[in-house]
Amino acid sequence: MKSLSERPVNPVVGVSVSHESAAAHVTGTALYTDDLIVRNSNVLHAWPVQAPHAHARIVGLRTEPALEVPGVVRVLTASDVPGVNDAGIKHDEPLFPSEVMFYGHAVCWVLGESLEAARLGAEAVEVDYETLPSLITVEEAIAAESFQGNRPTVARGEPDKALENAAHRFSGEFQFSGQEHFYLETHASFAYIDEAGQVFVQCSTQHPSETQEIVAHVLNLSSHDVTVQCLRMGGGFGGKEMQPHGWAAIAALGATLTGRPVRLRLNRTQDITMSGKRHPFHARWEVGFDDDGRLQALKATLTSDGGWSLDLSEPVLQRALCHIDNAYYIPNIEVNGRIAKTNKTSQTAFRGFGGPQGMLVIEDLLGRCAPLLGLDPSELRRRNFYEPGQSTPYGQPVRHAERLQAVWQSLTDRADIARRREEIAKFNATHPNVKRALGMTPVKFGISFNLTAFNQAGALVHVYKDGSVLINHGGTEMGQGLHTKMRQVAATALGVPLSSVRLAPTRTDKVPNTSATAASSGADLNGGAIKNACEQISSRLAEVAARKLNIHPDDVRFDDGKVTGIGFHDSAMTFAELARDAYFQRVSLWAAGYYRTEGLHWDSSRMQGEPFKYFSYGAALAEVEVDRFTGAYRQLRTDIVHDVGDSLSPMIDVGQIEGGFVQGAGWLTLEDLRWDASEGPNRGRITTQSASTYKLPSFSEMPEEFNVHLFERATESGVVYGSKAVGEPPLMLAFSVREALREAVAAFGPGNCEVDLASPATPEAVFWAIERVSAPSSSSSSSGDLVASAPRSAQ
């Protein structure tokens, strides 16, 4: 077998190509789940009855009035469920609840001939609630000791002793917000009974196999009775990893009960009020440094706000604990994690999957402590980088740790930092009301699912007699360019031009038992499986060609649709001719490919092992300008150096880096999820439940100058064609923006003062931070007590 990372001559991977659906995107002809409705007839539309309480028992449910509304066909309730009334895999998420667990929880669903009929039907349903006490904020949950799931600890060394002996010791508390995915395409499912009597579900899902499993268990069917297809998603970002299942099951239930196609598409408000988000976290920490600013010890407790059910909260918390070190060696450490149970949406996967939250804690800590240690923050960071030979707190050697310094140095040179620091100092000296600053932060992110079993994938590759190739794999396309990369991998492995390879939509009857397209692993896993399938085929074809060319099969070369022997420079035959010959010689032209990531082990009870195949590295430098009058700011320039191994598809990878960065900056600066935490009648209601109140980055938030550089000579052995995952790590490059804002705020103060900045660092938050540093008393905050106190009107 060929090496996984080795590239042939003339590879199609590594070439910059447009997204494989780009022409369909720009002409509006790319189809998404909800675009299929108009291609079907007799479709029913679903609308939820959403509870107006954060926590309540349902004591009466009368659906008859809905049935009197013209156009209403059926109301789906718990009594309609033939199988298991559960939308998840942990059996803590009833599909039709008897107890309302969050404001907006769907009690039942109305099916109508039109969306309007279904909506009016839902308005007519009568529900009696007995309200119950609720917990909305994470502080309330901590006070009430309301936790769920396991409580992992990552530990090494003797943190207590090391803290006692540390030359400098600080402690603090930090609470930061979650994030709404705001994929432009809201959740959508479309279910019908197909020609063969199978339940067929078109679904915007990152995890078709699990959608299939849950539809099956709700309907009391076997998996082979249900097929789930995902054409493509209009964005996922983790929000469609676990969340779509229940809604797919509602649509499928409606289809089986009525015999008609059922469409369930959440509108934006329903999507925001019902679907899970990035976990907000609360952190309490104590840290010790030596006189040189080297980390000696860290003790921390991270409390994530899991919302009403577990969903993916446990693995998200695990990843947070496994990333609190970010790029830094911490010899003595103890980090405890716990998951608050609150009456909110059930928080879920979101690009980074807890990694960003863990890393934000240490980056905030370093940003706050640097002035107290008398060090430049970027120097404090660099000084603590992992060195080759060191291991993470969970016992994994840090492979390629030297790349941290190399990436950092490359960025320092490319971004012309020394000159710009001088310019900024000059600018700030002459601008009392505007300050500029740089922020520079590293990323080290572990690649692979923490749970070892998920690190496998399958693919199906067909070569037809005419030489055309059709590939199928278990991964889903949500805009990240996975399908583009997979076509490039297949074209490379078979030695055919890209145009010869067509990719068929992801569906569970083609490749079964797939993992979610998540954890940045889509290209690593599915690429491995596709390459494996292609190589099975090409080794068979090589034998056919060898016989014809009268050479050894090892000497056959496949390149750009031509098949030659080693040393034969004139084209002996085309790939299509060879495929036809193979058919007549009764040689199989298709193969199922399989891949499992080698060398992983993880003991989640001890939180020790080597859960990651490798680490992705990167660093970013952000320059911001902050206005004294309002706290408003602009991102003037961002420079990034990021390690994607040998890129499979450079334009796609740069797109992931830029997009991840801006999305991360959105989380840290602009996107401000609010729940009504008052005791009023709307307690528990999300107050930012639309695009007019929840603001994501627009053109005005992109860095005005944006330079992304892919780290060179970065081959990752043991990964498909030497590449690295790219989906999640760049999000965390955005810490640089937050740290630049912190520096700019400091520039309004007396110098060397600690800056406490809320997250998200909205203009208002920045304004209050400036007020604090410019208030006369602020310079005395060197007591080591860094408790945050940003004014916030609502949680």
Next chain:
Amino acid sequence: MMDGIKVTVNGKVRDCSGTNPHTRLLDWLRDEGLTGSKEGCAEGECGACAVLVARPDGADRSRWTSVNACLPPALAFDGQEIITAEGLGNVSDACTPEDLHPVQREMADRGGSQCGYCTPGFVCSMAAEYYRPERSPAQEDRETGTAVVGEEHATDHECGPNGFDLHALSGNLCRCTGYRPIRDAAYALEAPLGSDPLLDRQNRPAPAAKHTRISGEAEFVRPHSLDEVHQTLRDSSDVKLVAGATDLGVEVNLRHSRPPLVLAIDRLEELRGLTFDADSIEIGAALTLSEVERALDGRIPLLGHLFPQFASRLIRNAATFGGNLSTGSPIGDSAPVFLALDARVALSSTDGEREVPLSEYYTGYRQSVRKPHEMLRAIRIPLPLAESTAFYKIAKRRFDDISSVSVAIALQLSDGVVRSARIGLGGVAATPIRALATEEALIGQPWTSDTVAAAAVVMAGEGTPIDDMRASSLYRSAMLRQALLRFHAENAEELEAAK
């Protein structure tokens, strides 16, 4: 089918008869199988639904205008011409690069799409700017590739070297790309070829407005004349006037309002005048903000400050000042500006017309002195204008956000003394208000730091701001204070620069 409702989409006439008055253009298009336009938010914030409409550009020409399809009723497009992303290129299954529209080609080649869901909307917004007649290559700042026009802090005037105004895309959101490749695509566009049929279409008048009249459970009527509007307002108690539908659309989509009678007034010539005379400028209520912006061409600097900060280009292409003032939201951005301009509103009805100072117009939350049978016909701005003006919008996001606080300031200074002061505030009370106490603290005083510092304290006490998801009340009050300090600081810089 002489009487049917016909809409021309991508050059093909489609029958829109039988469509419910509350069916939005977007849903109708999608039901017709044109699923390129998407719903991302249903409130005109994300632009995934954007399409092009041939709107009048004077009497003889038309202009491809980008609008959100998720807000207006489909019936409002009776007789009109629409282009969607599907209609821009020469679309077929096996699409070659040559089949794509230049805008589509740049977007595809430069990685402007990732998930692709927002892309058709971006393409339409970008195409409107591509065809904008005034777009021409900028001269300055070749070396950075961006030409920043206007005052130092205002990247509110970001233009590419090809004259592409980035604000054309301010109403389109992308969650995937981080925008850089989209900006690159926009800035790479050349001038349209002379043979381009869509360019040529702009040389002919826009389709005339049809006098659509649909009755049923709900009625949709496009009246012939202002008199007919007055009469309907007199005769019926529950009439919803609609121009750009940027407010009504949100009511319909998010709050499920289903008004029984909708009167479309956006094409009534009586409401579309912009007249200048010696002592005032009158703006017709049904001109879109984009139309007013073009027609004024900077003649009212304070409005010039407002335009780029008012929602997005997609919204400004449909929204009207008449609508913004009539809905009377305390966070509508035009009211503070018109308060500072000392504007008056003309209220017309079967009784005739009366003028009311805007400062006396609002009586409570979304309430005014306008009687149920009256309508806002025009806004009159007295001349001469105060010379020192500013508009400050405090929001989380610079493009297309809703104000936490907005402040419009118009001062007349002479010999270092404040001769007159008018300050309009939004977001700090149940209605837009004048900062009367602050004005009083300024008028007659020397324009000095001391005066401003004292007045800023008064300013911070104006209104009764609340805490909500946009901002805390403390921040709102602080922003009032800061606005005056900032105005003074900027004014001082200007005076310095003028020396």
